[in-house]
Amino acid sequence: MLRATLAGIRARMMRLLLSSVAIVLGVAFVSGTLVLGDAMDAETKDNFARDTRNVDVVVNIDGDVPEGQPRMFTPEQVDAVRRVSGVASAEGREFVLVPMVHGNGRAKPAAGVPMVRDTKLLPVDLKDGRFPQRDDEVTLDERTAKNDKISVGQQVEFVDKAEQRRKFTVVGVYQRGVQASSLYLADQFIATSASLRSLNPEGAKGAYEIVVAGAAGVSQADLAKRVQDSFGKPYVKATTGEEATRKALESYSKQASSLTTFMLTFAVIALVVAAMVIYNTFTILIAQRTRELALLRCVGADRGQLFGSVLLEAVVMGLVASVVGLAGGVGTAAALQLGVNAMTDSDSAVRVPVTATTVLAALGVGVVVTVLSAVLPARRATRVAPIAALRSQPDSQEEVARTGKLRIAAIALLTLLGGGLIAMGMKAEGDAAMMIVGGGTMVLLLAVVALGPMIVGPINRVLGVLPGALFGVPAKLASANAGRNPKRTAATTAALMIGVTIVSLVTVVATSTKQAGNEAIDKQFPVDYTVTSAMYDRQLPTSLVDALRRVDGVEKVSPGASVQVKLGETYASVDGVTRDAIGSLVRPTTNEGDLGKLGGDTVALLEKTAKAQNLKVGDTVTVSVLDREGGETRKQQLKVVAIYHGRELPEAMVDLGTATRMNPARAGYDQIMVDMRDGVDPVAGKEALEKALASVPTAEVSSAADVKADLNKNIDTALAVVWALLGLAVVIALFGIANTLSLSVLERTRESALLRALGLTKGQLRLMLLVESVLMALMGAILGVALGVGFAWALTSSLSGADITLNLVVPYGQIGVMLLVALVAAMAAAVLPARRAARTSVVSAMAAD
Structure with missing residues (x-):
């Protein structure tokens, strides 16, 4: 029987190969996703290795910091760590946000990393030139240099706190690792501490961590205990470099696994479709081989042997398709990496790590899906009677049989279940509604698939x-x-x-x-245009309001400011707006009260904020202004005069004068809304506004x-x-x-x-x-x-x-x-x-x- 099956496979080889294309594509998707995930993981491990290279101990603030205590490490604390026995060198890691001027003359935030004494503790690899030695020199991150087409010897411009442009000479280019300053910003550079302080005096809040290199012969665990004891504070944690690397990789692995799961979801969809194609293929092949199977029954083959024969064909098809699909997946992963490198102008290496897990997954998925798809057709093969060998034509009429009662019952059950889930989801809210309705739609989709032969x-x-x-x-x-x-x-x-x-x-x-x-x-x-600052810690100068009002075609200008507060028991952002802007430039939907009553010691609340605080119109709420470190400073009692709702709206709104009184230290504006007269060309209007903002490089114009x-x-x-x-x-x-x-x-x-x-x-x-x-x-x-x-x-x-x-x-x-x-x-x-x-x-x- 085995020889007959193998001979049949050889005779139908081309037919089976054509049929296996569906499995090849599905396996390629799965294996490609796994290879790509492993490649990303390997790349990130290399970056983290650079981040903790030469580091024996990492010191972080991890816990509740008592009120009045700094939430960052001060230079004095870094010096104290340097004096701990067994410490060869220690550096504080920090970054300062500084506006960097680009080719269009506008500034965007860049992370300035201060130069350190021991360059071995810098999480970077110098690719060209050197590190800065003078206050007018910088070393640029490789990605930043490529994006702006800047090479060693050229100059770059930064904007200081007084909105003055200052030129620096590029003396080197480096490749960065994975650290706090590189995770969120595309642009990065290294400069001396003095130059960074001169560009942004308020930006240097301190070090977010301290990295330590130990002396020869001192173990990481020993050194971590000594450093921990030197602080004597429960919220300051000193961990070994190996432990810090492990924790960082665990955190990244959760994010990477989310991406892999997302990709594998689509791979499963592809495999389900492929399984249906394979099922249909085997169904047709069994129907076409009715006489052949009947003849095998005539010469003594039993039902079990016929069932095994068809499944053996499925195993062979699945194995061949899986091997080809695995190769296709490796190629796909490499092609995707090349494409990403081309789009991001990166020179990262193309990695194709083929692990045992990936190989087993590809072979397992391909073979299992193919075999499972062939089970029902294989069972049908066992029902072929020997008398069918006498028929002159293949008999495929079994496939046209009437719809069975079991199918009708399944359709009815799936329809009721899917409809019930959708009805339930309609009454739910948020993510729960989406998940329930999504599940209901998938159940109804199965019902339609089962209903297919009838429609x-x-x-x-x-x-x-x-x-x-x-x-x-x-x-x-x-x-x-x-x-x-x-x-x-x-x-x-x-x-x-x-x-x-x-x-x-x-x-x-x-x-x-x-x-x-x-x-x-x-x-x-x-509103036609909104002017904001590219730097979250720099407000727009008040002089811009008059400059914008003088622009030809401008009809209305309305400044605004934001204040970070503790409102009741929760933290919130309060927007200060001018009263003439409400109803014209700012139009949230009011639930109750009157936004026109804003002014003095009054506040309007977002519906969600009011519900969370159990507040209504007429109530009074305590508002505490937060400082740069998140501590509470000025307290004020505000009366609720309106409650509104809408998306992308602040938790609360007050009159602009009230916002200024709440935080007098901030003398500028966070945004300026501009409305143009009817008939003004949008492009020309934006160009006119940008011309008026030329003296403030950090100001940027956006429109609805x-x-x-x-x-x-x-x-x-x-x-x-x-x-x-x-x-x-x-x-x-x-x-x-x-x-x-x-x-x-x-x-x-x-x-x-x-x-x-x-x-x-x-x-x-x-x-x-x-x-x-x-x-x-x-x-x-x-x-x-x-x-x-x-x-x-x-x-x-x-x-x-x-x-x-x-x-x-x-x-x-x-x-x-x-x-x-x-x-x-x-x-x-x-x-x-x-x-x-x-x-x-x-x-x-x-x-x-």
Whole structure:
């Protein structure tokens, strides 16, 4: 029996290889994701190794700091660590935010790292030149130098606290590690401590950690205890360099695993689609081998041997596909790294770590998915009776059997469960609503997949009307072929339907979110331009208000300021706005009270803030202003005069004069809103404002259009990523259509020959198969779009609330393009099967069994 099975595999090798493409793609996705995750992990470990290189002890503030005690390490504390027995050298790690002027003349924040005594404790690798020695020299981070096209010997400009530009000479370029100053900012440089203090005197708050190198012969554990004892404070923790590295890597691993899980989610979707394709393939192959299996039964093969024979074919197919898919995954991971390096102008090495886990996962997933997909067809093979060997044609009528009661019961159960979950999710709030409704949509999707054999017939007849009218007999034959075997057609189209459903769902939800966000921006801040500071710790000078009012075309200018406070028992941001801006430039939706009453000792609260504090209009709340270190300073009693709601709004609003009195140390503004007269060209208006701001490089102009453009760009980028990840599932489904057609051509060899003998031309035969492919693709795509839009409506409805209203917005253009691509791909999938059918000799085909 084994020899017969192996001989059968050799005879059908090309057919099985073509069928295994779906598994190859799925395994490539899984293995590529795992290899990419391992590569990222290895890269980060190298960066962390640089961060803790030559470091024996790391000192951090980890715990509750008593009031009045510094939350950063002072220079005196760093010096004290240097005097501890066994310490060879110690340095405080800190960074100062400084505005760096770029090619367009505007400044952006850059992290300035002070030069240290012991350069071995710097978490960087010097790539060119040297470190700064004078106060007018800097060494740039490699990424910063590449982005601004700056080389050693050139000059860069920074802006000091007085908004004056100062030039520095670049004396070196370095590659950084992973540290606090590099995780959040793209630009970084090293300068002397004196130059950093002169650029931003208030920015040097102290060191966020102290790194220590021990003397020869002193163990890390011993040295850490000595340093810990020297502080004698429970909130100061000294850990060994090895322990600090381990903790940092554990923290990163959680983030990296989230990305890998995200990618693997799409890999699972692709594998589900691939499993459906493989299931359909084996179902067709079993139907076509009815006589062969019956003959094996006649010569003594029992049911167990037939079952094992089919599963052995599945194992061989899965193994071959897994090996090819693993190789494809490695190549994909390398290509992705090359692409990221090209986009970010990075020279990071391309890593393709193929671990035993990745190999086992690829082989296991490929083989298991293939074998599980073949189980039901293999069981069907055991039911072939020996009498079937006497039939002249393969008998595939079992697949057209009536829908069983079990299927109908399963459909009813899934529909009730999915509908119940969606109804429950509609009543929930926040993330819970999204998760419950999302689960309900997936259950309903399974119900539609199970319902497929019952609905493809009517859908096929409707879709076949137009092609039949346009192309005559060949198209009518195609429609009849597509509806001949409902279970087979349903299984073929279901794979495409799943992919298109998820793509449509994500696209519609993203488009609806985009429109809702744009409408919220227009509604809450109907202002043409907003001027802000590129540096969060630098306010805009008050003189800018008059300068902006003098700009031609400006109708209204309204400054604003923010104050960080402790409001009741929670920390909050309070925005100070001018009274004339309320209702015109600032228009939150008021729940109760009157925003026009702001002024003096009054405050308006965001609805969530009021609920959290159990406050209502007329109540009085204690507000404590926070200093730079987060400590409470001035306290004030404010009366609540209004409660409002909306997204992206501050926790509280007060009159601008009140905000100034609350924090008199801050003499400038955090933002200035500008409204232009009707008819002013938006581009010209922005250019005029930027010209008026030329004396303040840190001031930057944004408009509602800019904010919306950023929002739309972020959503479109995320959507493009999802489309790319889901695209593989759609590609696998299209391969399934091509595979079904190819196998159907073999199955209908005599039938095609008879049609040719009756007068059907080669061109008409090709047209028939082309239309059949298009009809199957249309069925899957149309069902997918309908389900995707319906599920999107359920999600957007569940996510709508008081803060934002998500109206269903269907992007007909994008949906249309997706349908067109599916049709073109379906026609391409039909090319080879149609060509094979047309080239087959009529005489030899009529003689085929």
